[in-house]
Amino acid sequence: MHHHSNTRPAFSFEFFPPKNPEGAERLRRARARLTALDPAYFSVTFGAGGSTRDRTLETVLEIQNEAAVAAAPHISCISSSRAQLLDLLTTYRDHGVRRLVALRGDLPSGTGVGGGLGEFRYAAELVAFIREQFGDHFTIEVAAYPEFHPEAVNAEKDLEHFRQKVAAGADAAITQYFYNPDAYLAFVERVRAMGVDIPIVPGIMPITNYSQLARFSDACGAEIPRYIRKRLEAYGDDTASIRAFGVEVVTRLCQRLLDDGAPGLHFYSMNQAAPSEAIWNNLGLAQPR
Numbered sequence: 348m349h350h351h352s353n354t355r356p357a358f359s360f361e362f363f364p365p366k367n368p369e370g371a372e373r374l375r376r377a378r379a380r381l382t383a384l385d386p387a388y389f390s391v392t393f394g395a396g397g398s399t400r401d402r403t404l405e406t407v408l409e410i411q412n413e414a415a416v417a418a419a420p421h422i423s424c425i426s427s428s429r430a431q432l433l434d435l436l437t438t439y440r441d442h443g444v445r446r447l448v449a450l451r452g453d454l455p456s457g458t459g460v461g462g463g464l465g466e467f468r469y470a471a472e473l474v475a476f477i478r479e480q481f482g483d484h485f486t487i488e489v490a491a492y493p494e495f496h497p498e499a500v501n502a503e504k505d506l507e508h509f510r511q512k513v514a515a516g517a518d519a520a521i522t523q524y525f526y527n528p529d530a531y532l533a534f535v536e537r538v539r540a541m542g543v544d545i546p547i548v549p550g551i552m553p554i555t556n557y558s559q560l561a562r563f564s565d566a567c568g569a570e571i572p573r574y575i576r577k578r579l580e581a582y583g584d585d586t587a588s589i590r591a592f593g594v595e596v597v598t599r600l601c602q603r604l605l606d607d608g609a610p611g612l613h614f615y616s617m618n619q620a621a622p623s624e625a626i627w628n629n630l631g632l633a634q635p636r
């Protein structure tokens with residue numbers, strides 16, 4: 348693929364909407380520190396329930412109003428009606444939001460499949476709907492799975508569904524996190540061969556807490572390589588060592604990805620500035636631009 352010589356990698360950070368005033372204050376502090384790194388945007392995750400939906404909007408509006416960085420709300424279709432989605436998208440447009448992360452979403456546990464209001468089954472349908480209703484107003488990011496989506500019937504079908512989602516109008520993709528760079532490089536190679544030419548930005552999960560990471564990874568189908576798992580297990584409650592090793596491993600991953608042509612990095616910040624900042628500094632991204 349041809350890159351213009353001025354194109355520099357695009358970096359972004361993901362937040363979740365805070366659950367209480369203390370969380371909101373913590374997020375403001377993290378956001379201020381990460382703003383100093385001059386990212387392309389801050390994204391804000393979306394929960395399927397009504398109250399978490401409102402918190403995404405609130406968090407996005409606070410970023411739009413206060414930060415010198417664009418906000419990109421995540422929006423999922425599986426448990427919302429067309430009318431609800433249209434309403435939310437219109438609100439975002441009217442507040443000057445220009446970028447979205449469009450997802451199918453996961454139902455809150457306990458709801459059961461079919462328990463939602465969803466009229467759309469797959470993210471591709473949401474992407475098509477956004478394009479139909481809003482033309483090119485929004486830059487649309489979609490999700491990609493280098494280690495495959497856990498519900499995928501098989502690898503080939505998963506890649507084909509990703510291709511269809513891009514064909515529906517996605518501008519770029521952010522991957523699920525992974526710790527094996529070859530999974531990402533192989534994914535990019537395969538989808539390029541299928542004609543997909545949009546940027547595919549690796550999603551980066553800093554390592555700060557072993558049991559939490561193990562739980563997440565089981566749920567979303569991300570593999571923690573054995574050598575990482577064994578090292579983290581051995582540190583037990585030694586948080587400082589876990590963090591130091593995590594920064595070392597994830598820095599090496601990011602360096603390899605950027606060296607091999609990744610068009611940027613999307614950090615799952617977990618509303619914490621320090622782990623992403625440490626990796627950022629190790630990568631030498633802190634130089635004035």
Ligand code: FAD
Nearest residue numbers: 392393421450451452453469470490496498499505508523
């Ligand atoms: P899709 O692209 O629709 O794919 C879902 C599954 O359906 C895949 O297995 C795919 O192969 C299959 N499929 C697709 N099309 C078809 C078809 N036509 N026929 C049969 N099968 C098909 N979740 C949230 O709830 N809120 C968030 O804010 C959020 N943010 C995320 C951000 C990123 C960067 C990522 C990677 C994930 C995020 N998720 C979020 C999780 C995501 O919602 C789940 O992984 C969800 O299970 C799949 O969403 P998707 O958009 O990838 O779905």
